[in-house]
Amino acid sequence: MNQVKAKKLQTKLKPLLIPFSFIYGTAVNIADSYTLKKTKREFPKQKIISIGNLVVGGVGKTPLAIKLANSLANYGKVCVITNNYPLKDKRVHLVSIDGNIFKKPPKVNDEPYMIALKCPNASVIASKDRIAAIELAVGLNTDFVILDDALHVNNIKKDLEICVFDKDNPFGGGFYLPAGLLRAPKKAIDRCDIKICVSKNKTDKKPPFDCIEANLKIKGVFDSNHNPIDIKDKTVFAFCGIGNPQGFLNTASNTGAQIKDYQFFNDHHQYTAYDLKILEKKKKQSGAEVFITTLKDFVKLEHLKDVCYIDIDLEINLRLVLKEVLDGQKNI
Numbered sequence: 001m002n003q004v005k006a007k008k009l010q011t012k013l014k015p016l017l018i019p020f021s022f023i024y025g026t027a028v029n030i031a032d033s034y035t036l037k038k039t040k041r042e043f044p045k046q047k048i049i050s051i052g053n054l055v056v057g058g059v060g061k062t063p064l065a066i067k068l069a070n071s072l073a074n075y076g077k078v079c080v081i082t083n084n085y086p087l088k089d090k091r092v093h094l095v096s097i098d099g100n101i102f103k104k105p106p107k108v109n110d111e112p113y114m115i116a117l118k119c120p121n122a123s124v125i126a127s128k129d130r131i132a133a134i135e136l137a138v139g140l141n142t143d144f145v146i147l148d149d150a151l152h153v154n155n156i157k158k159d160l161e162i163c164v165f166d167k168d169n170p171f172g173g174g175f176y177l178p179a180g181l182l183r184a185p186k187k188a189i190d191r192c193d194i195k196i197c198v199s200k201n202k203t204d205k206k207p208p209f210d211c212i213e214a215n216l217k218i219k220g221v222f223d224s225n226h227n228p229i230d231i232k233d234k235t236v237f238a239f240c241g242i243g244n245p246q247g248f249l250n251t252a253s254n255t256g257a258q259i260k261d262y263q264f265f266n267d268h269h270q271y272t273a274y275d276l277k278i279l280e281k282k283k284k285q286s287g288a289e290v291f292i293t294t295l296k297d298f299v300k301l302e303h304l305k306d307v308c309y310i311d312i313d314l315e316i317n318l319r320l321v322l323k324e325v326l327d328g329q330k331n332i
Helices: 003-037 061-072 110-118 130-139 186-191 245-253 273-286 318-325
Strands: 047-052 078-082 093-097 123-126 144-148 160-166 194-199 212-222 235-240 258-264 290-294 307-315
Touching: 003 186, 047 061, 061 078, 061 110, 061 144, 061 160, 061 307, 061 318, 078 110, 078 130, 093 110, 110 123, 123 130, 130 144, 160 186, 160 318, 194 318, 212 245, 235 245, 235 273, 245 258, 245 307, 258 273
Parallel strands: 047 144, 047 160, 078 123, 078 144, 160 194, 194 212, 235 258, 235 290, 290 307
Antiparallel strands: 093 123, 212 307
């Protein structure tokens, strides 16, 4: 389920959902406290960096992981490890080594493949078993391990815990799932070494705590051959399967294109031939010239010719993060 569907359901059923949120919140807090007390696996020769967040949906974790991986590649060998969600495969998948890509969807999920495409100087591993994945990274002589979406992973000793927040709604409405968007204990913020607040609209709103501020911006619009294109004043049919589809729709509007219609799918949606047939029908009915989607969706649809995608970048003073990662090293 994406944030749009979740918010509609929460608005309609909130009084009924609050008791379940209390139960969920109690459960995750107990589980978090219990796992924090257990012995952690240590990897003393690698710098283990965790990037996570408190809520469901996209807030900028993966763009940060990509940007950090590309910067750290100047200081040593980097490996990004992601959990391959929602695929149920428990194996450890070596997606790429230094830009040489071995696996793509549907063998692995969209995010590890997308990270591999955008990190040509890093390796990417996808697995639900983070310890096994790090062991593989150790075999690759990795210096820096970036754990994407790992705030809740408590069985590994981390050197740095980075937490990413939506600047406009850092605690997902204040309620735990299902009445709100919180999926991790609020107290987890206390163990975050770096807090980053991401704005999607460059608002002047002040975050409720000290943090590094960042902005998501459009890097460009690209055709199916990855060539930059201008879609200003073109008519488009927008679709996506991400955690925050409304954010994508807003971004698509900022390209100058005219959105004739749109279709949202659940996060990490695996597109079928039937989906594509329906999308083609809706595009034709809307009178749109081309499809527009996200890079995360496009990597599962590379065979299509009439699709363009938006690539985004994270605008951040990365020096502040690198100083923490590199222990205050000069000349960063």
